[in-house]
Amino acid sequence: MQKQGRKSAMKNVGMKAESYRTAIATGILHAPPHCIELLRNGNTEKGDALKTARIAGILGAKRTDELIPLCHPLPIYRADVEYELFDAHVEIIAVVETIGPTGVEMEALTAVSLAGLTLYDMLKPHCEPEDLCLDQVKLQKKKGGKSHFTRVLKEAMPASVIVLSDTVAAGKKPDTAGHNVLEILQDANFTSIDYKVIPDSPEQLLALIEQQKNHYPLILTVGGTGLGPKDLTVETIQPLLKREIPGLMEASRSFGQKRTPYAALSRGVAGYIENSLVITLPGSRQGAKESLTAILPALVHLFDVQKNIPHAGGYQ
Incomplete structure (x- = not known):
């Protein structure tokens, strides 16, 4: 019996942070020298092939998700097609840019392919089929x-x-949020992670922070950032911060609000207590995951550049 193939599925990018992305693709159309001259002069019998193919390539980049089944629709902020003409071939160069959760490699490749096929179509009345070849x-x-x-x-x-x-802390329910944070940190190459569960107690939190500051470059609290009567993590941590980093929580809330309006209610703060970066995450599993996912690239950059020394600001 033949095994059934795996079902096709579009990759879930809902938990990926948006970033500026660009892709450059190239291709070569081989053609006889007299066809290259037609391209140079813009006078094939169907018109200016280079201009027409450029429009086709840009349109292809914008409609890639309609042509390739499992590609995500993306806002295309730039799509451009350029050429270099040689004696017996033309090189096609496509540049595509977006701000999104996934890249535009397929859009750039589609732009090159559509532009190349358009050139092929407009040159084929002027030569034999075997004289044209879209390659590389x-x-x-x-x-x-x-x-x-x-x-x-x-x-x-x-x-x-x-x-x-x-x-x-009382053993009445499992800790899903904290364990989720642990997994994300482990995947990011944080090791020797100290994990503790305490009640909603400002006194116990203060004691732990006092004990751990300067020993751990990164301290994450999970819980107590909401508006409940016992949500006092922010009130406990904020007075201790010597250098706040408001952008971390701004990024976290912005990321979360695209997924749930409740993210606007999180009061989390971030900054340095002596040599430890302290960040307060929400207590829900999804809230903690979304918040850490949003800021993880910034944290990795911070620690890779300055290790456990407070970063002087700016980005590369």
């Missing part, structure tokens, strides 16, 4: 996403996770 369509460069904004530390680094919850 390939990606030359891409920038953005995980290939550019890494989510894994170059060198392993310790961290601390402090979960604040009366019910979890």
